[in-house]
Amino acid sequence: MSTANARPTGLTADAGWEIGVSRTLPYPPEALWRLVTSPEGLALWLGEGTGPLGGRGAAYRTADGTAGEVRSHHPGSRLRLTWRPPGRAGDTTLQVTVSPAPRGAVLRFHQERLADAQERERQRAHWASVVDALARLGPGA
Secondary structure, eight states, X not given: OOTXXXXXXXEETTTEEEEEEEEEESSOHHHHHHHHHSXXXXXXXXXXXXXXXXXXXXXXXXXXXXXXXXXXXXXXXEEEXXXXXXXXXXXXXXXXXXXXXXXXXXXXXXXEEESSHHHHHHHHHHHHHHHHHHHXXXXXX
């Protein structure tokens, strides 16, 4: 690939700026999924005041005004939704997945359609701190 065609890390042709954060946690996939979708887990990654997420097309709004819509919901493995905090002009797309791993389960947050490299770096730090918090909370939630 020539340098004229090279894109900065995290910039894609289809989804714009994106970021992914993943970590293998020492929990069975089912237990990790229950944690991620529990009221305590949702409060950590989506925001306070969110009830259980419904199926495709279900809208949500958090206590801080972040809003969006569920795009796909595969119980036990994947949620894909739009995510727009207050003051942001457009939606981003957020996907949360849990998949089996040899010693537990992999938790992934992937976010697309970020505004620029700075937002990408802010979201990288945000999702890393969310994974840390979920790991500390553990599946007993």
